Amino acid sequence: xxxxxxxxxxxxxxxxxxxxxxxxxxxxxxxxxxxxxxxxxxxxxxxxxxxxxxxxxxxxxxxxxxxxxxxxxxxxxxxxxxxxxxxxxxxxxxxxxxxxxxxxxxxxxxxxxxxxxxxxxxxxxxxxxxxxxxxxxxxxxxxxxxxxxxxxxxxxxxxxxxxxxxxxxxxxxxxxxxxxxxxxxxxxxx
Numbered sequence: 001x002x003x004x005x006x007x008x009x010x011x012x013x014x015x016x017x018x019x020x021x022x023x024x025x026x027x028x029x030x031x032x033x034x035x036x037x038x039x040x041x042x043x044x045x046x047x048x049x050x051x052x053x054x055x056x057x058x059x060x061x062x063x064x065x066x067x068x069x070x071x072x073x074x075x076x077x078x079x080x081x082x083x084x085x086x087x088x089x090x091x092x093x094x095x096x097x098x099x100x101x102x103x104x105x106x107x108x109x110x111x112x113x114x115x116x117x118x119x120x121x122x123x124x125x126x127x128x129x130x131x132x133x134x135x136x137x138x139x140x141x142x143x144x145x146x147x148x149x150x151x152x153x154x155x156x157x158x159x160x161x162x163x164x165x166x167x168x169x170x171x172x173x174x175x176x177x178x179x180x181x182x183x184x185x186x187x188x189x190x
Contacts (some may be wrong), residue, residue, distance in 0.1 A: 001027055004137050013039070016070055023069040029124060029136040030062025033088060037108045038066055040145055041092040044106050044152075052095045054155075055080050058087040058109075067092075088125070096157040105155040114147045121147070 005027075008014055016035055017027060024031045047053055055073045057064040060082055067090075073079030093105030115122040121139035124131035140147070164177040168184040175184040 024065045028062045029133050032137050034063045034066035056091040058083045058085040058089040093155045102154040105153050107153050108150040111149040
């Protein structure tokens, strides 16, 4: 992987990789795709350093990690939402101003029609054969933005509803009730 990193002359990306690797465990192809998508979104939405962003990732694996460690967008602070669609796609938007019910965002996805121009990477993406991360990332470095498609989207701003906190009739523990239920999920799933 050191050989690949030596090919990168973008100092910001090198700094991001230095932060990402300890968090993720290694530089995976999926995490690197997340880095490239973040770079595209920053440019398209004019996101400044330290500005709060909201991310919806359409896969669980690797892709969400750059947004957590580099942007502070986590599930816990509601800056990261995971839709388990098993797609290499994200939607990113800035925070809304008071009173806004929609905000401009961008959806970016890894486009298989475009990845076909990079056979080694395409084989990794389509799971046609085992491709080492070093080889896939090397192709991504050559491709840059060329393998992605994006479109601007209107993202609805969620309304913060008051929580309906209740005591479970079975276990006695407090929980946030959805739809007026009086039994927590833990007890109802037993």
